[in-house]
Amino acid sequence: xxxxxxxxxxxxxxxxxxxxxxxxxxxxxxxxxxxxxxxxxxxxxxxxxxxxxxxxxxxxxxxxxxxxxxxxxxxxxxxxxxxxxxxxxxxxxxxxxxxxxxxxxxxxxxxxxxxxxxxxxxxxxxxxxxxxxxxxxxxxxxxxxxxxxxxxxxxxxxxx
Numbered sequence: 001x002x003x004x005x006x007x008x009x010x011x012x013x014x015x016x017x018x019x020x021x022x023x024x025x026x027x028x029x030x031x032x033x034x035x036x037x038x039x040x041x042x043x044x045x046x047x048x049x050x051x052x053x054x055x056x057x058x059x060x061x062x063x064x065x066x067x068x069x070x071x072x073x074x075x076x077x078x079x080x081x082x083x084x085x086x087x088x089x090x091x092x093x094x095x096x097x098x099x100x101x102x103x104x105x106x107x108x109x110x111x112x113x114x115x116x117x118x119x120x121x122x123x124x125x126x127x128x129x130x131x132x133x134x135x136x137x138x139x140x141x142x143x144x145x146x147x148x149x150x151x152x153x154x155x156x157x158x159x160x
Contacts, residue, residue: 012037019063029059033067040067060138101133105150111143112152 006015014036021029029051032044042060045051051059101107111129118128129140147153 016043017067019067021062031059031063033063035067040064057138101135107143108147108150109152112147112150115144115147115153 017033019031029047114128114132115125118125
């Protein structure tokens, strides 16, 4: 990973990184990642051989921690692994600090409760889970999937 370029303004800095992952079997992934306002996003990906959709979704997880370390920002995982006595640990953004979300079965059950409550209220259940956990959309969807796998939520209907 290497910094490609950086743009600074009054609001802070946006930095683009070149990222290369090389695997033992000769496979290679090249990407441009952007770090801005404490968030990491991927702009461009080239892979040989081509990535499956699951691998493409996992790419952000593979590079998130090294990018955040290189930029000196915390990751969402830092907040998830915080001690229960440290509300909002790893929370770099403005707004109220969220208490650490419970892990394991209790966390999955609470995700299911938030999801169902939002559905019954006619609100977006994914946004409700995001708001309750303080996690990104991708990580909230993963938590919802884990709640489904644990049997706390019904399976999604086909055709959606």
